[in-house]
Amino acid sequence: MGGYQLLTRLGEGGMGVVHLARRADGDRVALKVLRPHIVGDDEARRRLAREVDSLSRVRSPRVAEIVDADPWGDIPFVATRYVPGLSLDQEVREEGPVTGPDLVWLASCLAEALAAVHAVGVLHRDVKPSNVVMEGRTPILIDFGLARVADDSRITHTGWLLGTPGYLAPEILYGEDATTASDVHSWAATVAFAGTGRPPFGRGPSMAVMDRVRRGEHDLSGLDPAVRDLLEAALAPEPAHRPTLPEVRRRLESLDARRGSDRRGSGPRPTSAFPVTMPYAAAAPAPVPGHDQVDRTDLVGQTSSAPVAADDVVRPTGVLGDDGSIAVLPEDDDYDDLWTTSTTYDARPRAGLLERVRRALLVSAGATVVAGGIALAPYVTLAGLTVLSWLLRSGSRAGSAVGQRRQLRGRRWYDAPALLLATPWHLVAALPGTLMLVLWSLGIAAATGLVCFALALGLTESLGVVGFAFGLGMWWGPGSTRVRGPVRRVTDPVAARPVAWLLVTVMVLAGGAGLGAAAVSEGTRWTPDDTRPFADVRLPSWLKT
The missing domain is CATH 3.30.200.20 (Phosphorylase Kinase; domain 1)
Incomplete structure (x- = not known):
């Protein structure tokens, strides 16, 4: 559009x-x-x-x-x-009321925003918690959907009330023209909500709320005493009795000076104390090719201009591919627990060619272990891989859920309890994808088995080839991202170090070779069954020839 x-x-x-x-x-x-x-x-x-x-x-x-x-x-x-982040009403619902220096900071920022709007002869007319987005701990005024040019304010349709009861000034409810004092009243109601966690004029039918607004019957109990007197004055039913916006800002500056500068959100913060969350990454522009540095402000909205390397920039991505590439996730049911945009974010730079080759060889070495296990004990290995895949998928889903919450609003003390309580659900939710992946891999294995039969390979050799194909199917099959992700957290760092990669790859290959040698010397173990499947099946003589 x-x-x-x-x-x-x-x-x-x-x-x-x-x-x-x-x-x-x-x-x-x-x-x-x-x-x-x-x-x-x-x-x-x-x-x-x-x-x-x-x-x-x-x-x-x-x-x-x-x-x-x-x-x-x-x-x-x-x-x-x-502006990425939660709206003020969402923030208060999830984190509780804003108090102390944070409340003074929020009130000051909103007053500064209104001053900038009024400076160009415009009224906002719809200041309310849902039109304030918390960018970290800094409020940003959004949505000029109901703003009007100051000298052309009476342009509503007949009988329409543009605004939200409880945050509209009384004079607007009486049908009078909006003024800058009207925005001051809405500002005070919004700050009061932030400081108490409830609308200052209560809840209920719109007519009842509007009647309380007209009468000036607000409830500021529990509000920080430092700002209560100012908000009381700003919520006066008569516009002339309210302080002007410059007066509001002067009183807030005086209050802030008395309290000192010890407040969250006021000025630059160390980057380490201000993690870049997913909404910030979504708003950040993509790095420009050929540019070695970008301004940190593009990422975290701070005044600090300390440069960061382009490879450290959080880039809008999908899943990090097996070759180190980044791609947007497809919109299918396997990613229902991701954001509605089906997008995740990864800060890792693309790996070099040699490192990607080492990753592929390490994965292939792992497939030889699966091949040796299938050749030695098919049923036990198949059951173990199914359970392992199920656990990896459920763990990946649980980790994604926690990661999304942290990307949206940072770390919280309840992340671990929430993960524990949600574990049974993630175990159940991971079952359909696990069964689909296992069945798909079994199909690949069966097709490989037919090829081995056509080539007249022996039983042990055929099982080894079938197991190798099954392992690759589990790694690249549909929905295997949930399996690859946790495994690659271990294997990718190993592949990035040539010496460590060589030692680990040799050890993994030795394990696969050991299982294969045991299968050759001792024969295949069909535990828990006593005989191999289809042992009684006899092929027609014409098919054998």
Whole structure:
């Protein structure tokens, strides 16, 4: 759409549907596709064009500014800077209320964002927790879906109420014009929600909430006393009784100066204390070929400009392929527990040719162990490989689930208990994929067995070849990513060190050779059965010849 590739839907509201989209240069944007009834005629499109022109002048690190728009297209859209992270209401629901210096920092950042919006003659008119995205511990004001040019604010459809009850100022509910004081009221309600974990005007039917807003009946119990008086004043029903936005910022600066600078999120942090999570990687532009360094700000949104090597950049990828390449995962059921974009992220650079050859030889050595095991004890080896595959797949699923949570919001103390509680589910969920992979590999093995029969190979030799084919099938078969991933965490570091790789490969080959020698000298063991399968089958004489 409009030269953008739509990647996934981020959400929707009364104004339109918001997509994560990618520009031709690789940058990600939040692209809002507007609903037809919002821009249904030329006058509405002219209004939108004027609004976009004004909003495009907003420039602030606390605001997701507009980067592109097409008010006159067949499907009009507005593209803004994509801000990764959880919305404020999601953050509060999952992590609890914001307190102490963090709350002062959040209030200051939102006030700074509103000041930048008001500076170009624009009102936001829809400041609320869902329109604030937490980029780390820094709030970013998003979604100008309801913003209006200050001198053209009464443009709603007759009978429409554009906004969210509980975060709209009383004068708007009375049908009056919005002013900068209206945004101050919404700012205070949003900060109060962040500090208490509940809407300041309560919940319930919209009419009841709006009535409490008009009366100024808010509940700020449990709010940090440091900001309570300021929010009380900002939530006054009469606009004239509220402090202006510059006054709000001055009081916050004074409060911040008294508390000192010991707060999270205020200024540059050491990179080691600020892990790059998956949403940050999604927003980061792809590294430019031939450039040795990039600005760390592109990754973590900090003011630090310390360069990092291009190979250390977290790149948007799929699964790291067996040859070191990176590819987007296909959209099939085997990856249901990944993100809806079916994309993971891997920071490892592509391996060199020699290292990829060593990886392939190490995998082949492992297949010889499977071949020797099948030649010596087919049933036991088959059962062991099935159980091993099942455990690896379930472990991979569990690890992916934990990794996704950490990529979204960092490490949490409950990661280990959550993993333990979810283990039974992952064991059950891994069964269908395991059975599919084993059956597919058995099919490959059976086809290989027919070739061995046609070549008139002996039993032990045929079982060895069949076992080798079965091992390769388990490694490259459908859904085998869940098996390869955990194994490669061990084998890839070994392949990266030539000496270690040589020793390990020789040891693995020796193990496979030992199993094969035992099969030749002692014969095949069909445990738990006493006889080999199809021992009583006799082929017609014409087929033998």
